[in-house]
Amino acid sequence: MGMYEKGFEDDSAPEDNDEDNGHDNDSRPATAGSELRRRTMVLEAMTAPPSIPAAVAELPGGAHIIRDSASMFRSSGLPADVPRDADVSGNPNPSAEHDSGELPNDDSGSEFEMHRPTRQMTDMTLTMATDRDRYGFRKQNQYLTREQYDTWNGGYTEYLARRRKKWAVYLKENGLMTDTPNRFPPRSAKTKRFIRKGIPPEWRGAAWFYYAGGPAILSQHAGVYDGLLKRDAKEVDLEAIERDLHRTFPDNIRFRSAQTPSSPSNSDEPRESQQTVKEAQNNGRRPETPMISSLRRVLHAFAVYNPRIGYCQSLNFLAGLLLLFVETEEYAFWLLNIITRVYLPGTHEVSLEGANVDLGVLMSSLRESMPAVWTKIGGELDGTDAIRPSRSRRNRNKQPEPTRLPPITLCMTAWFMSCFIGTLPIESTLRVWDIFFYEGSKTLFRIAMTVFKLGEAEIKAVGDPMEIFQVVQTIPRKLIDANALIDACFKRRNGFGHISQEMVDHKRQERRFQVKAEKERMARGENAVIPEFDAKRKGSLWGRRRERTQPAEVL
Incomplete structure (x- = not known):
């Protein structure tokens, strides 16, 4: 760990301050105007009217489950290599929860409050085998041996523990709670350094949702996810989703079914999974984990909400990783939309x-x-x-x-x-x-x-x-x-x-x-030279010229 200890341990160390190198044109802290433009852009991308089919169909199993996915990181049965916050105490009063760097029109107003969802612990949140990492994936693969992983992970686990303590202090400095936080420090050079050095695993999903603009989106689209689950998706999308469900992180303990997909199930066992409309009509049954059921619902809603994309491979992995960290399926759904509409527009459409x-x-x-x-x-x-x-x-x-x-x-x-x-x-x-x-x-x-x-x-x-x-x-x-x-x-x-x-x-x-x-x-049928792009050149993408305007996307 000594190879990067000097550059990552001390937040204030000059050699670790990427904002002072003179080459990163977005190193300036976000202003109220730039932050408002960023939020407006995200909201506009999410508000584009989708072509939602008029037909309505009930998904079996009733209303979707509000999952507390991040509970796996709070469980006392976590593997020993997950760092603890043993030395951090004195959580702030919940009534003091606010963002001291709040910008105008912030999402912390009365229009929207993010509530901590609750769910009973399942067997998937209990102790995992020693051959698994802190997220439930196998440590060993064809590129890395178990010994290589353990050698690296020993020092990295200590690093995570130190970073979590510093994050807790940083949250308190901004008047934010450290017990399952749902708001985080405002955008600044210091916040950016903290982000680049890693978000604590148990807070990662909430931080993703917060900094990507999720709270504002959710406040303006209340009930949309529930409504999408009741609508029909295209048959071709439903079939493709069903094929890929059990191909999604098959070696992860939270996605791996107790039985193989083709294994028969006991008809007397209680039904805990939620199936597609077609399977329900055929009275089909397939044993699966709650995570697979959640993945199906998120992908179903996404396919309905984004008819130009529907479903394509890779969406299952994006949604699956989101579900491992965010608090609810609804959060995963909106983050998936932010990825495909704001950050990577056109990437997942049929034409690619x-x-x-x-x-x-x-x-x-x-x-x-x-x-x-x-x-x-x-x-x-x-x-x-x-x-x-x-x-x-x-x-x-x-x-x-x-x-x-x-x-x-x-x-x-x-x-x-x-x-x-x-x-x-x-x-x-x-x-x-x-x-x-x-x-x-x-x-x-x-x-x-x-x-x-x-x-x-x-x-x-x-x-x-x-x-x-x-x-x-x-x-x-x-x-x-x-x-x-x-x-x-x-x-x-x-x-x-x-x-x-x-x-x-x-x-x-x-x-x-x-x-x-x-x-x-x-x-x-011409061989003419392609004309020059009719716009002001910005120089090489990798040129070290400082730009004078703020980026249109996330700053």
């Missing part, structure tokens, strides 16, 4: 336009900042020899930028569609999500570039182009040290903390323009 655009932006930026890596993974698109790359970066940048994506992106689609679930180890994924819900989609580009930077030497050493797929897929799966990953992303030199949301959005718009122009040119 958003995913292709983001991959194009990433490849373009990789070509600019790491030309030797680009030569290995996409040099054939601009005529560069993949075995002996050109040493002239100047000549390479004079070549027209290709609009086609290199084949390597076929194994990188999940980086954006699943937000690194299944790509990074779970702890690293969660740390990325902490930052993602606070800072926005630029986080995914920052982390993607960091992955390539950490694997740069290995990629450049590849001699056979056919090996590049395996190398690129393997590099992120071995990044178990979450602190080292985040440290590499935001370090002063060769880091990527300077990337702003405005630059990402500009690159996205430019990419869409280029692809559209290319399609029109091909439709006419």
Whole structure:
């Protein structure tokens, strides 16, 4: 743990203050105006009128269960490697619960109050086996041994305990409760540092929901989730959801059914799962955990609310991970909408336009900042020899930028569609999500570039182009040290903390323009050069130029 202890333990240490490096254009604390613009944008994205089918159908089992998913982190039966807050005492008076940095039109008014849901403990909240991590996933996989995990986790568990104590102090400084908090400190440089160093697991879901703008959305859409559960989804979506339910985190103890999906169940056993409309009509029965039942309902409601998306693979993993941490299904539903509508628009639609655009932006930026890596993974698109790359970066940048994506992106689609679930180890994924819900989609580009930077030497050493797929897929799966990953992303030199949301959005718009122009040119059978994007250039995505305007997305 000494490799990052110096940079993460002391909140006030200058070497740990990413806000003073002069390269991160969004390092300024959020103002009342910028925060209001951010909230307005999120609300507008959620308020777009969905095409909800008129037909109504009752889901079996009656009203959905209000799940207290985060209770698994509060249970006294947690594994021994989960840190305790033994030295933190003196919770503030609940009546003092408020945000001292409250902005105008804050969600803490009388219109909405987040209540702590209650639910009895289930067997899934009891002690987990020693081969499981603190979230119920297996410690060992094909990329990491049990010994490697335990060696890293020993120091990281101590780190989590220290961070939780500092979070508790920070909450108290802002007049917020530390017993199941549902409000968190206002946006500031200090809050950003706390977020980047990790949110305590038991508070993670509530912090995601709070900083993503969930309370304001929920206050304006009361009862929407309940109503969606009573409506019919498209048959094709229902079938796809049902196929993927038991493929979602099958090795996680909270998703794994006691019996296999094909195993017969005792007809005398009480029914605890909730099935789709079609299964109910056929009197079908399938043993499953409460988490699978919740996942079905969230995906059903999402498919109805977003007819342009319906359901596609990767949504099950996004919703599943949300359900592990947020307090209710409704919170998971709205966070899933924020991901797909605000942070990654178009990414999960049938055309996958958003995913292709983001991959194009990433490849373009990789070509600019790491030309030797680009030569290995996409040099054939601009005529560069993949075995002996050109040493002239100047000549390479004079070549027209290709609009086609290199084949390597076929194994990188999940980086954006699943937000690194299944790509990074779970702890690293969660740390990325902490930052993602606070800072926005630029986080995914920052982390993607960091992955390539950490694997740069290995990629450049590849001699056979056919090996590049395996190398690129393997590099992120071995990044178990979450602190080292985040440290590499935001370090002063060769880091990527300077990337702003405005630059990402500009690159996205430019990419869409280029692809559209290319399609029109091909439709006419012409070979004309794609016209320049008619907008003011912001410079390279990875350029260290300070922008003077606030990003449109999360600051």
